[in-house]
Amino acid sequence: MPNVKTMTTRSQQWAEEAFLRVDARSTQLQGQPRNEYASFAKSFPSLIHTCGLVQALAFAEAKKRRDYLKDLASVLATDPDRLLEQSRRLDLMGYVRLSRNAIEAAGWLKRYAEALMGDKS
Structure with missing residues (x-):
């Protein structure tokens, strides 16, 4: 089939990007920094859910989890700065949408961190 474009869902696109990012981090980080990244990735979706997106992002900034x-x-x-700004400035509907998207994206990062970095805790 010549020139057939495959359509992918947003979730598939996020999964692919999350895999690429975590795979690169798992190669780049070793020892304690790798374990810390995996641990943070594992806890971040629930942090958004319990505290809200703005607070979760502020916590990540405070803990120097820029990676x-x-x-x-x-x-x-x-980019991170735009994400932080959007989370603070969006109207209610935009904030809810961004929060939902961030939880899903963070879920993909969590899954791949567990799979690729071996965080079994």
């Missing part, structure tokens, strides 16, 4: 923020933003096709 994770870059990966999350990349999955959402933005």
